[in-house]
Amino acid sequence: MRIPCAWVSGLLLVIGLVSGPARAATPSTAVSWIQPGLLSASTIQTRLLACLARGDIVGAIAMYEAETGRVAPVWLRNLEVAYSAASQTAGRCQQVARILHTAFTRLGQKPEYVAIRALEKREYMVFDMPNGKSPGITQNGYHVIVRVEDMVYDAYTGPLGMKSADYLSRLHAEMGFAWKVVSEP
Structure with a gap:
């Protein structure tokens, strides 16, 4: 038996x-x-x-x-797409955020969308990657990430995510940026 x-x-x-x-x-x-x-x-x-x-x-x-x-x-399965190099392109953040939010919700977490806007109507923000590169992550001054407790996730953080403070210290816009929790990306 x-x-x-x-x-x-x-x-x-x-x-x-x-x-x-x-x-x-x-x-x-x-x-x-x-x-x-x-x-x-x-x-x-x-x-x-x-x-x-x-x-x-x-x-x-x-x-x-x-x-x-x-x-x-x-x-x-969509998580593979969300964290792929192809998703590390300006303009893909909303799609990636929806995928991540759905996955965390299905896993019983309480994810939040966090909208980040460049100040003074600037259109570009860059993100300092661990490899030393700083790709432009937006061409319209808007970026969205997903936050679960004190961790944030997007295509640039990869599946390990990043502490909110660390993420925000790596994000740059010419005149600064502001962020807030929103209900939709």
């Missing part, structure tokens, strides 16, 4: 049946014992958040598909 179990947050979960003894297993063996639907949605949600916190979008998608036996939902 096989006993279902799984690795949850680094711990081996062993579920024994009343009529049989409980057994422990290695992670690879344990995964083969998981019955479809055994893990609750909140467990999968927690594991997805853990993968994403490590910046592992591909791993999150693979884990979801392995655990559920279904293709990963569009909102999860």
Whole structure:
């Protein structure tokens, strides 16, 4: 008789049946014992958040598909697009923010859109990247990011995100900028 179990947050979960003894297993063996639907949605949600916190979008998608036996939902697959180099282009921020907001909402978080405007009707803002480059992130003086607690996310932060203060210290506009939480990007 096989006993279902799984690795949850680094711990081996062993579920024994009343009529049989409980057994422990290695992670690879344990995964083969998981019955479809055994893990609750909140467990999968927690594991997805853990993968994403490590910046592992591909791993999150693979884990979801392995655990559920279904293709990963569009909102999860879209994260690859949102954080791709192609999305690090002026004018893509609203689309990226919608993708990120949807994903964080589906994962039980409370994301907020944060609109950033260059002051004095200036049209350009730049962002200092860790690699030393400072790409222009807007040509109309408007940029939007997603904030979850004290972390912010956009195509430039990548899936690891960045502390709000660090992000704002890397953002530059000729006459400065102002930001505020908004309901839509």
